[in-house]
Amino acid sequence: MSRGTGSGSTSEARARLLGTATRIFYAEGIHSVGVDRIIAEAQVTRATLYRHFSGKEELVLAYLDQADRGIRAQVASAQAEDAPAADRIRAVSRSITEGIRSPGFRGCAFLNAVAEYPDPAHPIHQAVLAHRQWFLDTVTELLAEAGHTPAGAAGRHLVMLRDGAMAEGCLFDPELVSETFLQAVEGLLRARPASTGRK
Amino acid sequence: MSRGTGSGSTSEARARLLGTATRIFYAEGIHSVGVDRIIAEAQVTRATLYRHFSGKEELVLAYLDQADRGIRAQVASAQAEDAPAADRIRAVSRSITEGIRSPGFRGCAFLNAVAEYPDPAHPIHQAVLAHRQWFLDTVTELLAEAGHTPAGAAGRHLVMLRDGAMAEGCLFDPELVSETFLQAVEGLLRARPASTGRK
DNA sequence: GTCACAAGAGACCGAACGTTCTCCCCCGCA
DNA sequence: TGCGGGGGAGAACGTTCGGTCTCTTGTGAC
Missing domain, CATH: 1.10.357.10 (Tetracycline Repressor, domain 2)
Structure with missing residues (x-):
């Protein structure tokens, strides 16, 4: 859906990723949540995560x-x-x-x-x-x-x-x-x- | 080595297990240490852990x-x-x-x-x-x-x-x-x- | 003596972990 | 018109996870 123009220089997928990570890490801890959870809830693919963060x-x-x-x-x-x-x-x-x-x-x-x-x-x-x-x-x-x-x-x-x-x-x-x-x-x-x- | 008589009703292996778990959990956290680490440092086998604790x-x-x-x-x-x-x-x-x-x-x-x-x-x-x-x-x-x-x-x-x-x-x-x-x-x-x- | 049981040794399971990979699509730009 | 990059989709990597399994050995109680 609303794909957006992707005009953001820091990308919109990255913002979604960071926002989701913030919410989940804060609410549930860090070690107990895997990247699978984060990419699923951020509606981003694995590759996108590793394109924006080294890990x-x-x-x-x-x-x-x-x-x-x-x-x-x-x-x-x-x-x-x-x-x-x-x-x-x-x-x-x-x-x-x-x-x-x-x-x-x-x-x-x-x-x-x-x-x-x-x-x-x-x-x-x-x-x-x-x-x-x-x-x-x-x-x-x-x-x-x-x-x-x-x-x-x-x-x-x-x-x-x-x-x-x-x-x-x-x-x-x-x-x-x-x-x-x-x-x-x-x-x-x-x-x-x-x-x-x-x- | 000093096996001991094993006279303790709560078993000596269990005490070693709990002592090791206490030390490692306190020093390094809980989620970040696996049972492998604990049984290795307590020098007990996997089966022994699950004989004394449900998990x-x-x-x-x-x-x-x-x-x-x-x-x-x-x-x-x-x-x-x-x-x-x-x-x-x-x-x-x-x-x-x-x-x-x-x-x-x-x-x-x-x-x-x-x-x-x-x-x-x-x-x-x-x-x-x-x-x-x-x-x-x-x-x-x-x-x-x-x-x-x-x-x-x-x-x-x-x-x-x-x-x-x-x-x-x-x-x-x-x-x-x-x-x-x-x-x-x-x-x-x-x-x-x-x-x-x-x- | 033998029986029960704690413990050792280690194979094995399915699942989840973090990570890397290929392939394709779409869109802005030259 | 071609090109490149961000993103989606998903297979696959090797490792580690927590947990269960079988088999053997030692040892105390009866």
Whole structure:
């Protein structure tokens, strides 16, 4: 049917492939789904997959890269507001709980992926580490701007809360998890609220 | 070699099997290791595996059951001290950081397993949920004893910190993760330290 | 002594895995 | 008009998967 003109420079079949892979990998894991499933649901042939990706691993990396871009965009838009740093942290935290509350939430794509690729030398593992480092740096900078004197410790604390919330989000009641997370973040912000710091 | 008398009622081959499975599943994940690897390293034959377990799934359940018993014992011994509830929470927290700091730490066996078995109806997923419910109940009870009036919220907060710390433990510097976790726990205990409660 | 049974050794199964291959069609472009 | 590339269709590759099978051996209980 609607074949389309195929005008896209990166091809429409590739987009369908990546979209399907993203959906299935996130929902069901990586090792437990074969390329047969993906090409069937993407309505693409085997040859098409291997024309666009060197193999399953590259497809997984593309999946994580897409997730990374999505989260960066989400954090950027939450951070875009012209508001005090503490409020921007609250905005980022709220965007996290929105994810947790959304239907089909299945935890952090990166934590899930790294559970399946424990080898630190593996490209997929390293992609996860790179994403996590970016996130830690981002929230640490934000907390420093908010006046948290040991911003590093506060950043690690916030990331730890986020990791716990993301991991639990699909195991406990998402509403309770979100509420607990936001309260914990408020506690963290309250711990050193001084805008000037007390040195 | 040292064949032993085989006096164990649960057989020595079974113990070797379970021990090997535990080591490999924890270190490398579940889906990515086949039964061939396990029987080879346990030095048993295929038939022996299927004489003691109905299949791979039952072996995984036995692995998680063993991990569950280990953690319950660990928490029980940390809790055994005749000390104030808050100090027993600190003892449990310290036992968690000992795990994180120990060589070969690869995160929470249950969080790792559930990342590979997202289907809530799957027996392995349910085993994880059961373990987590026990842990939540245990720490909530402990926090209630320590005088935290909304003990439920405090328990969820503590479990969230634990989940984050366990997830990060093999992704960041374990020392920093442990330090961050213990400081966060102190902050949590400080939030409502009243032994009588203020109702 | 013999009987039962745990365990070893290894062949074997069908299915699924990731991957490569050939063949053909269709469409834009020169 | 010819050409090339993206895509569809599907056969086939070798490997590994989880699981079942037969046969043999050692050994403790009766």
